[in-house]
Amino acid sequence: MAVSASLLFNPRTYDPEHFDPETRRLLRATVDWFEARGKRRLIEDYRSRAWLGDFLDFAAREGLFATFLTPASAAAKDDQRWDTARIAALNEIFGFYGLDYWYAWQVTILGLGPVWQSDNAEARARAAELLAQGEVFAFGLSEKTHGADIYSTDMLLTPDGEGGFRASGSKYYIGNGNAAGLVSVFGRRTDVEGPDGYVFFAADSRHEAYRLVKNVVDSSKYVSEFRLADYPVAPADILHTGRAAFDAALNTVNVGKFNLCTASIGICEHAMYEAVTHASNRILYGRPVTAFPHVRRELTDAYVRLVGMKLFSDRAVDYFRSAGPDDRRYLLFNPMTKMKVTTEGEKVIDLMWDVIAAKGFEKDNYFAQAAIEIRGLPKLEGTVHVNLALILKFMRNHLLAPVDHPAVPTRLDAADDAFLFQQGPARGLGSVRFHDWRTAFDAYAEVPNVARFREQADALCTFVGTAAPDEEQSRDLDLLLAVGQLFALVVHGQLILEQARLTGLDEELLDELFAVLVRDFSAHAVELHGKDSATEDQQNWALGAVRRPVVDAARSARIWDRVEALSGAYEMEQ
Numbered sequence: 251m252a253v254s255a256s257l258l259f260n261p262r263t264y265d266p267e268h269f270d271p272e273t274r275r276l277l278r279a280t281v282d283w284f285e286a287r288g289k290r291r292l293i294e295d296y297r298s299r300a301w302l303g304d305f306l307d308f309a310a311r312e313g314l315f316a317t318f319l320t321p322a323s324a325a326a327k328d329d330q331r332w333d334t335a336r337i338a339a340l341n342e343i344f345g346f347y348g349l350d351y352w353y354a355w356q357v358t359i360l361g362l363g364p365v366w367q368s369d370n371a372e373a374r375a376r377a378a379e380l381l382a383q384g385e386v387f388a389f390g391l392s393e394k395t396h397g398a399d400i401y402s403t404d405m406l407l408t409p410d411g412e413g414g415f416r417a418s419g420s421k422y423y424i425g426n427g428n429a430a431g432l433v434s435v436f437g438r439r440t441d442v443e444g445p446d447g448y449v450f451f452a453a454d455s456r457h458e459a460y461r462l463v464k465n466v467v468d469s470s471k472y473v474s475e476f477r478l479a480d481y482p483v484a485p486a487d488i489l490h491t492g493r494a495a496f497d498a499a500l501n502t503v504n505v506g507k508f509n510l511c512t513a514s515i516g517i518c519e520h521a522m523y524e525a526v527t528h529a530s531n532r533i534l535y536g537r538p539v540t541a542f543p544h545v546r547r548e549l550t551d552a553y554v555r556l557v558g559m560k561l562f563s564d565r566a567v568d569y570f571r572s573a574g575p576d577d578r579r580y581l582l583f584n585p586m587t588k589m590k591v592t593t594e595g596e597k598v599i600d601l602m603w604d605v606i607a608a609k610g611f612e613k614d615n616y617f618a619q620a621a622i623e624i625r626g627l628p629k630l631e632g633t634v635h636v637n638l639a640l641i642l643k644f645m646r647n648h649l650l651a652p653v654d655h656p657a658v659p660t661r662l663d664a665a666d667d668a669f670l671f672q673q674g675p676a677r678g679l680g681s682v683r684f685h686d687w688r689t690a691f692d693a694y695a696e697v698p699n700v701a702r703f704r705e706q707a708d709a710l711c712t713f714v715g716t717a718a719p720d721e722e723q724s725r726d727l728d729l730l731l732a733v734g735q736l737f738a739l740v741v742h743g744q745l746i747l748e749q750a751r752l753t754g755l756d757e758e759l760l761d762e763l764f765a766v767l768v769r770d771f772s773a774h775a776v777e778l779h780g781k782d783s784a785t786e787d788q789q790n791w792a793l794g795a796v797r798r799p800v801v802d803a804a805r806s807a808r809i810w811d812r813v814e815a816l817s818g819a820y821e822m823e824q
Contacts (some may be wrong), residue, residue, distance in 0.1 A: 270664045272329040272489045284347040289822040292351040310384020322666035324378040330668040338512045345516025349623040350470040351695035357425030361387025363502025364434040365451045366671040368489040385431030394422035405437030414482040427474025448495035500676035508630040511563040511587035514595035521620040523820045524604035531816035551814045552601040554763040565749035571661035592627040638734040690747035698800035699764035706771045707740045726786035732778040762809045765799035772796040
């Protein structure tokens with residue numbers, strides 16, 4: 251029973267002893283602040299769309315954002331660093347209590363990205379001071395007409411004859427745009443054509459030439475539309491110019507995109523405590539709801555999927571923290587966390603919602619907001635389709651052309667992840683090489699459903715080598731996305747197994763999890779079979795890749811016991 255509880259975040263027992271003392275104190279203080287606030291206040295603030303002033307005051311008092319989001323190169327205190335492991339831990343906590351809190355933090359991370367990548371010492375010092383004062387930040391990239399198509403930006407900078415510019419234009423979908431002490435804004439010069447004309451500059455939301463138009467969503471999240479009208483951009487405000495500005499935009503998203511996976515995990519964890527507790531105590535037709543076989547199956551599937559989300563995301567942290575110019579494997583694992591983990595989160599919520607039904611709508615439960623907010627994460631920082639298309643760029647090298655890489659250890663050390671702000675040009679994805687994915691599977695070859703899934707992964711390698719989409723089919727994104735889902739499952743399974751080995755996860759739980767992944771692979775294979783442009787060879791391959799999981803009723807029953815033990819394990823005080 252203790253194993254089940256230890257895999258999920260539980261505020262009652264949470265003690266992040268693997269971190270240094272100050273990180274441990276701040277994480278626990280954040281949990282305690284939310285717990286003291288209570289469930290009723292938390293839900294009422296969500297329902298009333300209240301701005302997060304109290305939360306930001308707490309964060310400022312504790313120096314939370316300044317400690318976690320100031321890289322060592324700009325730090326004024328020893329505990330300040332950019333440490334992806336502890337950032338991930340805080341993402342999970344924020345998701346657990348409400349995505350609105352996470353969002354204010356997330357867009358602050360995005361707003362800081364262009365600053366920490368900049369050589370502008372004055373702007374970096376200003377950002378560090380604003381963080382120390384408890385300010386939030388914003389990332390002015392998207393526009394109403396063009397979305398995140400930065401090639402087409404209409405934020406125009408006209409030279410002022412004194413080395414600076416006057417900026418005019420509007421931005422849309424800009425979180426924290428109502429309160430940011432610094433907004434990193436992307437635009438283009440009117441006197442320079444092409445990529446050389448791009449500019450990233452720092453703006454102040456309190457300036458008279460900065461006009462806040464509205465919050466474009468009905469939420470505590472302030473997702474703003476703002477306009478600049480002849481806004482003065484001094485040389486000291488310029489963060490990047492030319493191609494470097496373009497790279498800064500994409501590299502910032504690389505950093506910020508990763509945060510969505512652990513926020514999704516936090517949402518699912520809180521919702522799972524509520525759902526299992528409700529189902530275990532509800533009597534239907536004279537029996538507990540959890541006595542019905544389909545209910546047990548749905549809740550067990552939700553649980554093992556959530557465990558898989560955590561294992562994958564924890565292992566991806568290690569690759570982020572160990573990245574460098576010669577090891578850019580994180581560029582695959584990053585969109586995987588964004589696309590795969592967040593869509594798994596949707597499945598987890600849907601499975602639990604099918605069990606608790608009308609209870610999931612009730613206004614006094616966390617689940618009602620979880621069911622709404624979980625939908626947003628797959629759609630932020632690039633849609634599922636955009637990230638799947640990105641993942642496909644790595645498929646051939648990952649599956650068919652492994653190379654030797656030094657082993658990547660668990661990275662929970664108190665170190666600064668400086669490379670994330672030194673990523674360099676945002677290109678060359680086809681040159682990224684990977685270690686052999688088979689090694690992780692070989693270590694668990696005796697686990698029945700890992701072996702069964704390995705058959706499917708090997709079949710995918712055959713597909714890529716003999717029946718991959720030709721040049722004409724490569725223009726059919728609908729077909730390619732189905733292939734991408736199959737590849738994503740292999741990568742998902744690989745990192746789950748690597749983390750399982752590092753943490754000593756028991757094989758019985760792993761077997762149950764891979765039974766779900768076998769079913770998923772089969773479902774995506776059938777989806778590929780039905781695509782309009784699939785060739786006869788591809789159709790035959792797809793049906794040949796379908797497998798039935800290895801069924802073990804006793805194993806499933808023991809995993810169910812772990813799920814049932816979550817009933818009453820945590821409930822937020824009113």
